[in-house]
Amino acid sequence: xxxxxxxxxxxxxxxxxxxxxxxxxxxxxxxxxxxxxxxxxxxxxxxxxxxxxxxxxxxxxxxxxxxxxxxxxxxxxxxxxxxxxxxxxxxxxxxxxxxxxxxxxxxxxxxxxxxxxxxxxxxxxxxxxxxxxxxxxxxxxxxxxxxxxxxxxxxxxxxxxxxxxxxxxxxxxxxxxxxxxxxxxxxxxxxxxxxxxxxxxxxxxxxxxxxxxxxxxxxxxxxxxxxxxxxxxxxxxxxxxxxxxxxxxxxxxxxxxxxxxxxxxxxxxxxxxxxxxxxxx
Numbered sequence: 283x284x285x286x287x288x289x290x291x292x293x294x295x296x297x298x299x300x301x302x303x304x305x306x307x308x309x310x311x312x313x314x315x316x317x318x319x320x321x322x323x324x325x326x327x328x329x330x331x332x333x334x335x336x337x338x339x340x341x342x343x344x345x346x347x348x349x350x351x352x353x354x355x356x357x358x359x360x361x362x363x364x365x366x367x368x369x370x371x372x373x374x375x376x377x378x379x380x381x382x383x384x385x386x387x388x389x390x391x392x393x394x395x396x397x398x399x400x401x402x403x404x405x406x407x408x409x410x411x412x413x414x415x416x417x418x419x420x421x422x423x424x425x426x427x428x429x430x431x432x433x434x435x436x437x438x439x440x441x442x443x444x445x446x447x448x449x450x451x452x453x454x455x456x457x458x459x460x461x462x463x464x465x466x467x468x469x470x471x472x473x474x475x476x477x478x479x480x481x482x483x484x485x486x487x488x489x490x491x492x493x494x495x496x497x498x499x500x501x502x503x504x505x506x507x508x509x510x511x512x513x514x515x516x517x518x519x520x521x522x523x524x525x526x527x528x529x530x531x532x533x534x535x536x537x538x539x540x541x542x543x544x545x546x547x548x549x550x551x552x553x554x555x556x557x558x559x560x561x562x563x
Contacts, residue, residue, distance in 0.1 A: 287331075287333055289383070290333055290383065290385060290398055291328045291332075291333070293380055293382075293383045293398040294334065294335050294380075294398050294399070294400055295335075295516050295517075295518070296380070297335070297360070297378050297379075297380055297398065297399070297400045298335055298337075298400060298515075298518070298520065299518060300360060300378070301337070301378055301400060301402075302518075302520075304347070304350060304351065304354070305347070308346065308347070308350055310339065310343045310346065310347050311339065311340055311343050311510065311521075312337045312338065312339045312343070312510075312521055313337065313338045313339075313405070313507055313510060313521060313522050313523050314335075314336070314337055314338075314513070314515075314520045314521065314522040314523075315336040315337060315338045315403060315491055315494060315500070316336045316491075316494060316495060316496060316500070316533065317329050317332050317334075317336065318332075318334075318335050318336045318337065318520070319513075319522045319523070319526060319529065319530065320530055320533075320534060320537055321515070322513035322514065322515045322520055322522060323513065323522075323526050323530060323537070323538075324537065324538055324540070326513075326514040326515065326516075327514075327515050327516040328516065331546050334399065334400065334401060335400040335401070336400070336401045336403060336494065337400065337401070337402060337403070338403045338404070338405045338491050338494075339402060339403070339404060339405060340404075340405050340483065340489070341404045341405060341406050341407065341479065341483050342483055344376075344402070344404040344405070345404075347402070348362070348364060348366075348376055348402075351376070351378065352367055359380055359381045359382045360378065360379070360380055360381075361378070361379050361381060361397075362376060362377070362378055362379075363376065363377050363379060364376040364377075365467075365468065365471050372433045372436055372437060372467050373401075373437070374429070374471055374474055374475075374493045375401055375402055375403045375404065375493055376401075376402045377399045377400065377401055377402065378399065378400050378402065379396070379397040379398065379399045380397055380398040380399075381397050382397075382398075383397060383398040384396070384397055385397065385398065389439040389441065389442075390435065390436055390437060390438060390439055390440070391434070391435040391436075391438075391440060392435050392436050394436065403491045403493060403494055404478070404491075404493075405489040405490070405491055405507075406478045406479065406481070406483075406489065406490055406491075406492060407481040407482060407483045407485070407486030407488065407489065408481060408486060408488040408489070408490050408501060409481055409486065409488075410485075410486060410487050410488065415488065418477070418480075418481070419490075419492075419498045419501070421477060422474070422477055422478065422492050422498075423497065423498070425470065425473055425474050425477060426474065426492070426493065426497070427452060428465055428470055429465070429467065429470035429471060429474060430452075430456075431452075431455075431456055431461050431462055431464075431465055432462060432465035432466060432467040432470045433462070433467045434456040434461070434462045435462065438453065438456060440453055440456075440457060443544075474493075478492060486504075487503055487504055487505075488501060488502070488503055488504065489501070489502060489503075489504055489507065490502075496533055499532060499533055500533065502523070502528075502529060502532070505525075506523050506524065506525040506528050506529055507523045507524065508523065508524030508525070509524065510522065510523070510524065511523070511524045511526070513526070
């Protein structure tokens with residue numbers, strides 16, 4: 283494993299422990315998502331080539347957590363950023379970042395300078411009625427596509443492997459037309475927020491991480507999350523869905539078999555360096 287990648291993973295592991303303590307202190311539920319859950323199940327830690335941590339928080343707890351993290355995000359090295367509190371932040375979901383480690387990413391058209399991070403995704407309710415659920419999913423995907431066009435050069439990994447044909451067509455449109463100029467990112471995010479939160483959380487049996495990499499493949503009945511289950515992760519534990527097998531099978535199929543080298547997606551991490559930020563927290 284590349285030394286800089288491992289250094290980033292260890293910094294993110296520290297961020298995870300910080301996040302977990304905040305959740306414990308404030309009785310906030312969370313679940314490992316996607317590759318982080320898969321890493322816990324298959325590797326008992328990070329997937330060796332992975333460079334981030336993804337967690338999902340039920341929408342009511344997510345809203346509380348954002349407020350708590352904003353209050354804690356003072357003059358120290360650990361910051362919470364979202365599109366609501368940071369002008370140039372373009373992602374829908376929030377992030378906890380550690381400014382003591384700066385990285386450079388080359389997976390998008392524009393080079394991005396960022397910090398060690400973990401992604402915090404809201405888990406949103408979906409209608410119980412199957413037809414209404416499909417209609418909402420279609421509308422969210424439409425809004426998501428417009429949003430991604432609005433910040434195409436900063437957000438879309440044009441070299442991502444394994445895209446279905448319709449995504450390849452959308453990427454071609456983004457690359458060969460001025461469509462990005464026609465949409466305002468903040469307005470797109472606000473519209474997504476209104477749509478994603480329209481279904482009452484307590485009355486719904488279904489949850490989705492609609493803004494994650496897997497879109498509506500990452501929609502599950504609440505019973506698969508349950509109250510959560512602890513899984514070994516590096517030198518600690520992480521909470522994940524109770525039925526990890528159902529979740530991982532829906533996302534990955536034969537999830538215990540690692541993909542071929544050529545099929546492993548990376549974020550294009552080029553460099554990791556320790557910044558000079560002083561922790562005043």
